[in-house]
Amino acid sequence: MSAKVMVYETQFFGFTPQTCMMRMYLAFQDHLFHMMLVIEEVMLKKLQSMRCSKLTSSSIRRSSEKFLAYMRKHFDQLFGKMEQLLLKVVLTIPDNVLLPENKCQDQYRYTASEFQKLQEEICHLEHRVKVETSAQQALKTELEEQKATQEQLEKILQWFDSLDNICREHGTSNLKESFAFLKGNSEKLQTVMQEAEDKSKKLHKK
Known part of the structure; x- marks a missing residue:
């Protein structure tokens, strides 16, 4: 055989x-x-x-x-x-x-060096495809993060709108003025608390 x-x-x-x-x-x-x-x-x-x-x-x-x-x-x-x-x-x-x-092998003949060049070109193209795929994935992730951020911003804007409506209902027409008023009251409250704390310390010393 x-x-x-x-x-x-x-x-x-x-x-x-x-x-x-x-x-x-x-x-x-x-x-x-x-x-x-x-x-x-x-x-x-x-x-x-x-x-x-x-x-x-x-x-x-x-x-x-x-x-x-x-x-x-x-x-x-x-x-x-x-x-x-x-x-x-x-x-x-x-x-x-x-x-x-x-x-097709007879129509497209190539030498060993040409075959090597083709192999190198294929490896180069495969590398480029991997890079493009990674870039697309990174862009997709970034777009998803931007979408989540946009949703958070929309929620904050909705919260500000509702807060503005509440302020108007209670006689304050400007949201900025309302924040300034709240800030002033907060500072006064901190001052009162500090004075009360100082008096309390003096009484303990006597």
């Missing part, structure tokens, strides 16, 4: 030529063995019909085994020649023949 790797033929036929030859060999061997069994069975039946015969069933079995070994030896020799013929002529694709799906 040939050990040559026939990749192109396997691509075309859908099976390895060596596998095809092996199956043919096994099929012939099985058929030969089956044929010898049939012949042996016929000879045994003939032996039963012969009254005076020096032949026995064991001698017929030995003779059929010898004949089978002889046939297998010569069959192997013939099959070897047939295998060479089939693998070299029938189940092989000439070097000058291209399969239809591989014709």
Whole structure:
């Protein structure tokens, strides 16, 4: 059996030529063995019909085994020649023949250095794609943060609007004036608290 790797033929036929030859060999061997069994069975039946015969069933079995070994030896020799013929002529694709799906290789030929350049260009493009993807992801994250910030600002503006409405309801027309008033009252309250604290300290000292 040939050990040559026939990749192109396997691509075309859908099976390895060596596998095809092996199956043919096994099929012939099985058929030969089956044929010898049939012949042996016929000879045994003939032996039963012969009254005076020096032949026995064991001698017929030995003779059929010898004949089978002889046939297998010569069959192997013939099959070897047939295998060479089939693998070299029938189940092989000439070097000058291209399969239809591989014709683009003939149209677009390139050297090893050109192939290396293509590989480098592909790596460069893959790197650029990764960078662009990362940038898009960062931009998407930033937009989501801006959206969340915008929502917070809208809530604050709504709060200021509601606060302004409350101030107007209580007689203060300007929100800025209301904050100034609250700030002044807060400072006065802090002053009163500080004075009360100072008096409390003086009383404790007495």
